Amino acid sequence: MFDVGASELLLIVIVAVVVIGPKDMPMALRTAGRWIGKMRKVSNHFRSGLDAMVREAELEDMERKWREQNEAIMKASPQLPSMNPTADDMQAPAASNPAPYTQDVPASQDHAASQDHKAEGGANVTSEEPRQAEMHLPPPPP
Numbered sequence: 001m002f003d004v005g006a007s008e009l010l011l012i013v014i015v016a017v018v019v020i021g022p023k024d025m026p027m028a029l030r031t032a033g034r035w036i037g038k039m040r041k042v043s044n045h046f047r048s049g050l051d052a053m054v055r056e057a058e059l060e061d062m063e064r065k066w067r068e069q070n071e072a073i074m075k076a077s078p079q080l081p082s083m084n085p086t087a088d089d090m091q092a093p094a095a096s097n098p099a100p101y102t103q104d105v106p107a108s109q110d111h112a113a114s115q116d117h118k119a120e121g122g123a124n125v126t127s128e129e130p131r132q133a134e135m136h137l138p139p140p141p142p
Contacts, residue, residue: 004012020028 016028017025
């Protein structure tokens, strides 16, 4: 901004020594340093205020753009089906096949399964005839 070269700086120092004098030069430099420090603080405070205003303006602009895009997306996309099941979704399987996901378990496997169950703390099932074990699977598609 201020383009001061070495020769111009030397000229300023010589004029300052002649005008102020060598005896009062240290006090004059201290005073000049204090004033320069105060000016820097004021300029930094002013700059930080401007930066904060610019950031707030950018943030408001981004929020406005986000809101517009969000509204456009919501208008363009169809509504998703609700997550609550309806009565039609919860109908029982057809009456012709009351237990479509059952299988016969032979007595030997039933006994082994009951022993495993007993080891886990369950009741002992001692039936020797095959029983139907149900597998919990989703209903077949219509």
